[in-house]
Amino acid sequence: xxxxxxxxxxxxxxxxxxxxxGGKGGVGKTFVAANLATTLAKAGHRVVAVDGxxxxxxxxxxxxxxxxxxxxxEYAAEREEDxxxxxEETPIANLRLIxxxxxxxxxxxxxxxxxxxxxxxxxTLDADFVFIDLGAGADSTVMDYFxxxxxxxxxIAPEPTSVENAYAFxxxxxxxxxxxxxxxxxxxxxxxxAMDERNERGIRxxxxxxxxxxxLDTEEAHRFVEVMRAxxxxxxxxxxxxxxxxxxxxxxxxxxxxxxxxxxEYLGYVNHDAAARASVRARRPLVDSDPRxxxxxxxxxxxxKLIAPRIDSHMGATL
Amino acid sequence: xxxxxxxxxYETLDVARSANLEDIERAxxxxxxxxxxxxxxxxxxxxxxxxxxxxxxxEIAYRILVDPETRRAYDHELSVQAxxxxxxxxxxxxxxxxxEIGELADARPAAHVLAPxxxxxxxxxxxxxxxxxxxRRARLRQGLELDDxxxxxxxxxxxxxxxxxxxxxxxxxxxxxxGFVVGYAGCLGLDAKRVAASYLQRYEExxxxxxxxxxxxx
Numbered sequence: 001x002x003x004x005x006x007x008x009x010x011x012x013x014x015x016x017x018x019x020x021x022g023g024k025g026g027v028g029k030t031f032v033a034a035n036l037a038t039t040l041a042k043a044g045h046r047v048v049a050v051d052g053x054x055x056x057x058x059x060x061x062x063x064x065x066x067x068x069x070x071x072x073x074e075y076a077a078e079r080e081e082d083x084x085x086x087x088e089e090t091p092i093a094n095l096r097l098i099x100x101x102x103x104x105x106x107x108x109x110x111x112x113x114x115x116x117x118x119x120x121x122x123x124t125l126d127a128d129f130v131f132i133d134l135g136a137g138a139d140s141t142v143m144d145y146f147x148x149x150x151x152x153x154x155x156i157a158p159e160p161t162s163v164e165n166a167y168a169f170x171x172x173x174x175x176x177x178x179x180x181x182x183x184x185x186x187x188x189x190x191x192x193x194a195m196d197e198r199n200e201r202g203i204r205x206x207x208x209x210x211x212x213x214x215x216l217d218t219e220e221a222h223r224f225v226e227v228m229r230a231x232x233x234x235x236x237x238x239x240x241x242x243x244x245x246x247x248x249x250x251x252x253x254x255x256x257x258x259x260x261x262x263x264x265e266y267l268g269y270v271n272h273d274a275a276a277r278a279s280v281r282a283r284r285p286l287v288d289s290d291p292r293x294x295x296x297x298x299x300x301x302x303x304x305k306l307i308a309p310r311i312d313s314h315m316g317a318t319l
Numbered sequence: 320x321x322x323x324x325x326x327x328x329y330e331t332l333d334v335a336r337s338a339n340l341e342d343i344e345r346a347x348x349x350x351x352x353x354x355x356x357x358x359x360x361x362x363x364x365x366x367x368x369x370x371x372x373x374x375x376x377x378e379i380a381y382r383i384l385v386d387p388e389t390r391r392a393y394d395h396e397l398s399v400q401a402x403x404x405x406x407x408x409x410x411x412x413x414x415x416x417x418x419e420i421g422e423l424a425d426a427r428p429a430a431h432v433l434a435p436x437x438x439x440x441x442x443x444x445x446x447x448x449x450x451x452x453x454x455r456r457a458r459l460r461q462g463l464e465l466d467d468x469x470x471x472x473x474x475x476x477x478x479x480x481x482x483x484x485x486x487x488x489x490x491x492x493x494x495x496x497x498g499f500v501v502g503y504a505g506c507l508g509l510d511a512k513r514v515a516a517s518y519l520q521r522y523e524e525x526x527x528x529x530x531x532x533x534x535x536x537x
Contacts, residue, residue, distance in 0.1 A: 164363040207322050243462045251353035251360030254333060258323065258373065259364045271452075271459070294452035 023165030
């Protein structure tokens, strides 16, 4: 289990925001996020779990909250301005929830400006960690939340559809991050062009793009490199059954480096475990209902790594 | 990170310059796995092209690095290149402005590729009991499939999976199970006697429990 010492969150009081994405639905994002949040809460960290999936909210169910009283939907509809009022307790001590139930289906998503404000408000919460469980897809409503930090978590299942979507997801996140960081209009235009996979200029990888940017503007090229280096999504492979499934995480990491110039990190894997399904049915996080189960051991392992000070591959220094 | 054509052999294989033979072997196996035709991780990007070239480069990189002699020669070549590249910069002030973007992009060397997930498992080692699930964790951590264990121990994979799943009903008498577990644990480099004793205790308890229930029903 996790030791009681607090090492992850910054001591100045601002919580660390960790988004969970991955592109494809059904790969276990919510299961993983809910269980990691519970693991940390049980180890004494103050955690807030936020459901970022307004059109398929179920984080509350995974955490055993039957009827959430509040919802992000209230914020989206601008009926509630104070994010703290959306918080509610869960059956787990130290773990609070912001659910996403009861959206206005006619217009479920908050505007971009509202999303930005929401994230800003999350940063002021009195907590050590804020987990954001994202919906499927890689559109801007999801990406805005994934962009809250450079090392968001990407959950993958060992199947082609999931791997494919995970690449698309990381690629989208990376280009979006780039576009937001560039100042020159011309450079932004080239990036927008590169985001179309079948662009005429034959820009296929970020390295091709870097060459283009370099020819336009050296200053921007330096910024580009910085963004490229800082963006380090972390991969979790869920529901593994074989050693080959486990190796998938390393392979994805290798492909990310070679084809997308993205320096992803393999955070760990969760073994396939019948107890996991049982816990979902029982609407209780597995690490709470069955902490000695196989998958729970893996989850505890990942949680430890998730909050450990990050070791930069070059400097060996901590963040 | 650099385009493939500009990567040195260490970068191609994704190993550190200080990698030992075992690291190189492991990285090569992973690379072959990742970039083979039907690879789950690779196939979505193969249409981007270059995969043939990549495989070729991986093969060359491996052959050079796996042989201490060619590796030494290559290392020497690299260090000559590096000093030549450094020379014209002179005292090297204002590195960011002076440096080529390509160099900048590559300031971080090829990472610790197989950033061992292993370190995380050490905590678990201190725990006492050896369950089937724990055996499986130990096996997976070493990248072994059940068939690999069968190859070495000659124990039927069905029995091995029963051992992992603790389906004691499907397993033969204790004396055989002990033998299987000793073989299995030995394969993983574990303290086979200790593991078998711990596992057999669970087996006996459960079996004993089942028997008692059987009798009490009568």
